[in-house]
Amino acid sequence: MNKKFINLALVAALGFSTYVAPMTAFASTDEAxxxxxxxxxxxxxxxxxxESQLATIAATITDNENNATSLIAEMKETQTxxxxxxxxxxDLTTAIEQREAKLQDQVRSVQVDGDNQNYIDFVLNAESIADIIGRADVVSQIVSxxxxxxxxxxxxxxxxxxxxKETEKKAEKQTLLAAKLExxxxxxxxxxxxxxxxxxxxxxxxSIVTNEKEKFLAVKAAAEKGAEELALVKTTSSVENTSSATVELTSSETKASDASELTAKPVETTKAATTATSPSNGSWAAIKNAAYGVLGTPYLYGGxxxxxxxxxxxxxxxxxxxxxxxxRTAGAQYAASTKISQSEAQPGDLVFFNQTGSIDHVGIYLGNNQFIGSQSSKGVSVTTISQAYWAQYLVGFGRIN
Structure with a gap:
C-alpha cells in the first residue's frame, strides 16, 4: 500500500512540474x-x-464611359x-473663282472695246426703232x-x-471635347x-497576420495535446503504468519544448523581389515610319x-x-518622360498640351516647330506648334529614355 502511494505521489509530482510549461505557453499563445x-x-x-471606394470609382468610370459614348456621338456629328x-x-470657292474669271474677261473686253462707247455703237447701229429698243434692252440686261x-x-x-469661322469653332470644340475625355x-x-x-x-x-494566427493556433493545439497527455498521466493510479507514464511525460516535455520554440520563433515573411525592366531604346526612324504610316487614320476616343x-x-x-x-494616357506619359526645353527638343521627343487644367493632349515632335498627333478634327496629321490654337496650350517637351 505504501509502495503504491509513493508511486502515485511521484507521478503527481512529475506531472505538475511538466504541466507548468504548457500553461505558460497557453497564456502567451492565447494573447498572440x-x-x-x-x-x-x-x-x-x-x-x-x-473596396467600397474602389467600387465607387469603378461606377464613376462606367458613368464616364457612358458620357464618353455620348460625347463620341457628338464628336462624330461634329466631324460630319x-x-x-x-x-x-x-463649292463657294469654286463659284467665286468662276465668277472672278468671268469678270476678268469682261474687264478685258471693256479695255479692248471701249465699254460704254461699245454699248452706244451697238444701239446706234440698229436698223429700226424696234431694233433700237431691243438693243437697249439687251444692254440693260448686260449691265444688270x-x-x-x-x-x-x-x-x-x-x-x-x-x-x-464656323469651321474653326467646330474644330476647337472638337479638340476640347477630346481633351476633357483624355x-x-x-x-x-x-x-x-x-x-x-x-x-x-x-x-x-x-495574409501575413493570418499566417501568424495559424502558426499560433498550431502551437496552441500542440500544447493542448501535450496537456491532455499529462492529464492522463496524472490520473493513472496503476503501479504497472508508472513506467509508461514516465515515457509519456518525457514525450510531453519534448512536445511542450517544441511548442515553446514555435512560440518564440519569429514569423518570417517573404517579400517578392521586384525588378524594373527598362524599355529598349528604339530608333527615331522606326517611330517616324510607324507615325507617318498611319497618317489620316481617324480620331477615336480610347483607340x-x-x-x-x-x-x-x-x-x-x-x-x-x-x-x-x-x-496609356497623356498625363502618365508626361509623368514618365524626362522634361526638356524646346531648344533641347529633337525629333522623336514628346510634346504635351494642357487645355482643361491638366495634361490632356500629346504628340510626337518632328522638329522645325511641327508635331504629328491624333487630332480630334483631322485624325493623325502634322500640325504646327506655333499655330494660334496650340501655342496657347503648350506645356513643354518630354524625352523617353
Whole structure:
C-alpha cells in the first residue's frame, strides 16, 4: 500500500512540474492569437472601406464611359459637320473663282472695246426703232447681269469667311471635347490604380497576420495535446503504468519544448523581389515610319489601333514600333518622360498640351516647330506648334529614355 502511494505521489509530482510549461505557453499563445484576431478584424474593416471606394470609382468610370459614348456621338456629328462645311467652302470657292474669271474677261473686253462707247455703237447701229429698243434692252440686261454677278461675288466671299469661322469653332470644340475625355480618363485611372494598390497592400498584410494566427493556433493545439497527455498521466493510479507514464511525460516535455520554440520563433515573411525592366531604346526612324504610316487614320476616343487612335493611343502605337512601351494616357506619359526645353527638343521627343487644367493632349515632335498627333478634327496629321490654337496650350517637351 505504501509502495503504491509513493508511486502515485511521484507521478503527481512529475506531472505538475511538466504541466507548468504548457500553461505558460497557453497564456502567451492565447494573447498572440487574440492580437492577431484583432488585427484581422481591423484589416477587414479597412479592406471593406477600400473596396467600397474602389467600387465607387469603378461606377464613376462606367458613368464616364457612358458620357464618353455620348460625347463620341457628338464628336462624330461634329466631324460630319466639318466635312460638310469643307465641301460648302470648296463649292463657294469654286463659284467665286468662276465668277472672278468671268469678270476678268469682261474687264478685258471693256479695255479692248471701249465699254460704254461699245454699248452706244451697238444701239446706234440698229436698223429700226424696234431694233433700237431691243438693243437697249439687251444692254440693260448686260449691265444688270454684271451688277448681279458682282453682288453674288461679294455675298459668296462673305459666306466663305463665315463658314471658315464656323469651321474653326467646330474644330476647337472638337479638340476640347477630346481633351476633357483624355483628362478624365487619366484622373480616374490614377484613382483606380491607387485604390487597387491600397486593397492589395491590405490583402498582403491580412495574409501575413493570418499566417501568424495559424502558426499560433498550431502551437496552441500542440500544447493542448501535450496537456491532455499529462492529464492522463496524472490520473493513472496503476503501479504497472508508472513506467509508461514516465515515457509519456518525457514525450510531453519534448512536445511542450517544441511548442515553446514555435512560440518564440519569429514569423518570417517573404517579400517578392521586384525588378524594373527598362524599355529598349528604339530608333527615331522606326517611330517616324510607324507615325507617318498611319497618317489620316481617324480620331477615336480610347483607340489604340489603325482603326482609330486617340492622342496617347497614337504615341503608344508609334513608340511600340521601336520597342518602347509608353503608359496609356497623356498625363502618365508626361509623368514618365524626362522634361526638356524646346531648344533641347529633337525629333522623336514628346510634346504635351494642357487645355482643361491638366495634361490632356500629346504628340510626337518632328522638329522645325511641327508635331504629328491624333487630332480630334483631322485624325493623325502634322500640325504646327506655333499655330494660334496650340501655342496657347503648350506645356513643354518630354524625352523617353
Amino acid at each position: 492569437i487574440q492580437t492577431s484576431t484583432e488585427k484581422l478584424v481591423d484589416l477587414e474593416k479597412k479592406e471593406a472601406s477600400a 459637320s466639318l466635312k460638310e462645311l469643307e465641301i460648302e467652302v470648296s 447681269a454684271n451688277q448681279e454677278l458682282i453682288k453674288a461675288q461679294a455675298t459668296d466671299k462673305e459666306a466663305v469667311a463665315v463658314k471658315q 483628362a478624365s480618363k487619366t484622373d480616374l485611372e490614377q484613382q483606380k490604380l491607387e485604390k487597387e494598390a491600397v486593397v492589395a497592400s491590405i490583402a498582403a498584410e491580412k 489604340t489601333t489603325t482603326s482609330g487612335f486617340d492622342c496617347s493611343g497614337f504615341t503608344s502605337y508609334a513608340f511600340a514600333a521601336a520597342g518602347i512601351s509608353l503608359p
